Amino acid sequence: MEKYKCDVCGWVYDPAVGYADGGIEPGTAFENLPEDFECPLCGVGKDEFSKC
Template sequence: MQKYVCDVCGYVYDPANGDDDGGIAPGTSFDALPDDWVCPICGAGKDEFSPE
């Protein structure tokens, strides 16, 4: 699955890992993340991410 990088802080969302702190299960694609999901490091919204 495609990884996405936060344009603000460089955090990489890897679908294989999900986001435990955000309640996102491993295997969740970036497109399937809730619209209100934010970067766990800096709080940037999904619109601030780019494909890796």
């Protein structure tokens, strides 16, 4: 599973870690995040993320 970085603020989603504050369990691939997932720092949607 690959990491994805927010193109706006640089926050990185690491699927090995997940995002506990957002209820995302470790091992959740970026592709499997909810469609309404937003960057926890700047609030943009999944379409504003790129593979690292």
